[in-house]
Amino acid sequence: MAKMQGPGAYRYKLGDYQLTALFDGIWYLPIDGKFVHNASGAQVDEALTAAFLPPHILPISFTALLVNTGAKLILIDTGTAGQITDTAGVMLDNLKVAGIAPADIDMILISHFHPDHIDGIKTKDGAKVFPQAEIFVPEPEWAFWMDDANMGRHSGTVHRYFLNARRIFSDIAKEVHRFKPGAEVAPGIESIAAYGHTPGHTAFAIHSGGHSMLAMSDTVREPFLFVRYPQWQPSYDMDGPLAATTRSQMLDRAAADRMPVEAYHFPFPACGHIVKAASGFALEPAMWAPL
Numbered sequence: 001m002a003k004m005q006g007p008g009a010y011r012y013k014l015g016d017y018q019l020t021a022l023f024d025g026i027w028y029l030p031i032d033g034k035f036v037h038n039a040s041g042a043q044v045d046e047a048l049t050a051a052f053l054p055p056h057i058l059p060i061s062f063t064a065l066l067v068n069t070g071a072k073l074i075l076i077d078t079g080t081a082g083q084i085t086d087t088a089g090v091m092l093d094n095l096k097v098a099g100i101a102p103a104d105i106d107m108i109l110i111s112h113f114h115p116d117h118i119d120g121i122k123t124k125d126g127a128k129v130f131p132q133a134e135i136f137v138p139e140p141e142w143a144f145w146m147d148d149a150n151m152g153r154h155s156g157t158v159h160r161y162f163l164n165a166r167r168i169f170s171d172i173a174k175e176v177h178r179f180k181p182g183a184e185v186a187p188g189i190e191s192i193a194a195y196g197h198t199p200g201h202t203a204f205a206i207h208s209g210g211h212s213m214l215a216m217s218d219t220v221r222e223p224f225l226f227v228r229y230p231q232w233q234p235s236y237d238m239d240g241p242l243a244a245t246t247r248s249q250m251l252d253r254a255a256a257d258r259m260p261v262e263a264y265h266f267p268f269p270a271c272g273h274i275v276k277a278a279s280g281f282a283l284e285p286a287m288w289a290p291l
């Protein structure tokens with residue numbers, strides 16, 4: 001019997017661009033009845049059971065997205081670097097499977113400063129993993145997390161996120177480009193203010209050759225809970241009501257425009273379409289296809 005899963009690198013086309021989904025792993029996070037502020041533990045367990053998942057455990061899948069424009073290799077978010085759980089941290093192995101070395105990456109786009117999105121920028125020892133990549137982060141995200149007064153107002157897990165943001169960014173601050181959400185941050189890549197999950201949380205729309213895809217970042221996380229019940233407010237959304245409004249609007253846009261979507265915490269390869277359902281929406285996952 002094999003002890004290892006096969007590789008997780010999946011390529012697909014968007015216009016003239018080639019996208020590669022790079023699997024990083026799954027974190028099986030135990031949750032209690034307080035995980036969703038406006039739904040009971042029993043309702044959350046019911047939604048997990050409906051998706052054939054065990055109760056009280058949230059499977060948090062991680063998939064980074066690589067965009068090859070033909071001229072540049074752009075990585076959107078960077079994986080956990082094995083620093084969050086021992087069942088995640090294989091993104092670099094899958095990058096290698098895709099035939100790409102870390103030094104080949106030209107640009108890194110960051111959606112927000114939660115550790116699972118930025119930890120991959122550095123090794124545990126503080127060395128840069130992508131030595132040639134220029135790093136781009138949302139300006140309001142930088143302003144919130146790098147402010148010492150804000151850090152002083154938070155304790156516990158969120159305080160640790162502030163310290164982690166400093167570990168990643170402090171000594172490279174001068175090299176980090178800060179963009180205003182709404183700006184085109186790379187050829188064909190438009191940033192979209194999607195606040196709520198964090199104060200400066202940003203999604204992206206990727207456009208090429210008349211085709212467009214929404215890279216939703218953490219606007220919509222586990223689909224069996226938050227595509228189905230977009231109004232549910234999980235404890236990891238820092239502003240629950242704002243995040244729920246942002247989420248509903250983005251799902252509405254994706255369904256109305258029949259736009260392909262991608263999201264960091266969707267099941268690998270983390271892409272598909274959104275359709276209206278009796279309650280909320282549903283994810284129609286993409287089908288494995290040859291290039």
Ligand SMILES: [Zn+2]
Nearest residue numbers: 114116218264
């Ligand atoms: Zn995340």
